[in-house]
Amino acid sequence: MKNNLKILRREKKLSQQELGQRLDVSRQTINAIEKGKFHPSLPLTIKIVRFFKKDLESIFLMDN
Amino acid sequence: MTKITHNGLWLDFSSLDKGDKKNYTLSSIFFFIAGGIAGFVTTANSYGDPIPATEMTIAGIICLLIGVFFWIKFYRAQDEMFKRFHDFAVTTGAYCFIVLGIIFHSLSLAGVIAEVVHQDVCFPLNFLFFGIGTLAGQVSFYKKHLS
Numbered sequence: 001m002k003n004n005l006k007i008l009r010r011e012k013k014l015s016q017q018e019l020g021q022r023l024d025v026s027r028q029t030i031n032a033i034e035k036g037k038f039h040p041s042l043p044l045t046i047k048i049v050r051f052f053k054k055d056l057e058s059i060f061l062m063d064n
Numbered sequence: 065m066t067k068i069t070h071n072g073l074w075l076d077f078s079s080l081d082k083g084d085k086k087n088y089t090l091s092s093i094f095f096f097i098a099g100g101i102a103g104f105v106t107t108a109n110s111y112g113d114p115i116p117a118t119e120m121t122i123a124g125i126i127c128l129l130i131g132v133f134f135w136i137k138f139y140r141a142q143d144e145m146f147k148r149f150h151d152f153a154v155t156t157g158a159y160c161f162i163v164l165g166i167i168f169h170s171l172s173l174a175g176v177i178a179e180v181v182h183q184d185v186c187f188p189l190n191f192l193f194f195g196i197g198t199l200a201g202q203v204s205f206y207k208k209h210l211s
Contacts, residue, residue: 025143026065026079028210032145037209041144 002061006034008052023047066146072153072206073199087138094131098124106188145209153201160197165190 009019009030016030023030025044032038040048049056067079080088101124139150168174168189177185 020065024065026067026145028067029065029143029145032209038145044144 001039001063002036003033004059004061005030005048008054008059009034012052019051022051065143068146068149068206068210072149072202072204072210084138084141087134087141091131091134091138094127094134098127098131101127149202149205149209152205153198156201156204157194157196157198160200161190161194164193164197168193 009016012019014022016027016034020027020030023044024047029038029040033040045056045060049059052059065079066084067076068074069076077085077088101120105120105124139147142150169186174186174189177189
């Protein structure tokens with residue numbers, strides 16, 4: 001699964017640390033999600049979607 | 065939130081907030097005391113002394129339970145990355161405990177080691193397997209998700 005988190009974060013001019021603080025997770029977690037090395041849980045996914053005010057599938061993209 | 069460092073073998077204490085620092089420190093202190101007491105009781109047993117039974121043993125168990133209490137408080141305050149890291153490491157430790165434990169005991173290797181060191185090594189050996197598995201799990205998770 002890929003995602004546009006890095007692009008969206010940069011659009012909002014936030015650092016990984018700042019986004020992590022807004023979402024109540026660590027900078028490492030944001031970094032791992034952006035790199036596609038870690039898939040967030042459903043509650044965190046909902047937090048991300050609500051924070052960026054986007055559709056789920058405009059942030060997270062299934063490979064197939 | 066906790067920053068995991070050193071290939072998953074350490075955490076950056078300065079990354080913890082005030083409450084996390086308190087819980088982490090207290091759990092570590094109580095685990096350390098419980099470990100010391102367990103070591104004292106085990107050593108006393110291996111030298112054939114009577115078990116300095118109840119008081120020491122009960123004190124050790126109480127310290128262990130207090131350590132667990134503070135560790136759970138610490139764990140609950142962490143984000144999902146740390147929780148998955150923790151759960152993966154502990155699960156790997158449990159697999160190691162079972163698989164290596166079964167192999168060692170089926171081949172009676174524990175008995176061979178016991179004859180060399182002149183004391184029963186069943187529990188310490190299984191505990192060692194758990195520790196090895198946990199460390200392997202920590203490194204493996206770090207390499208896969210955090211490096």
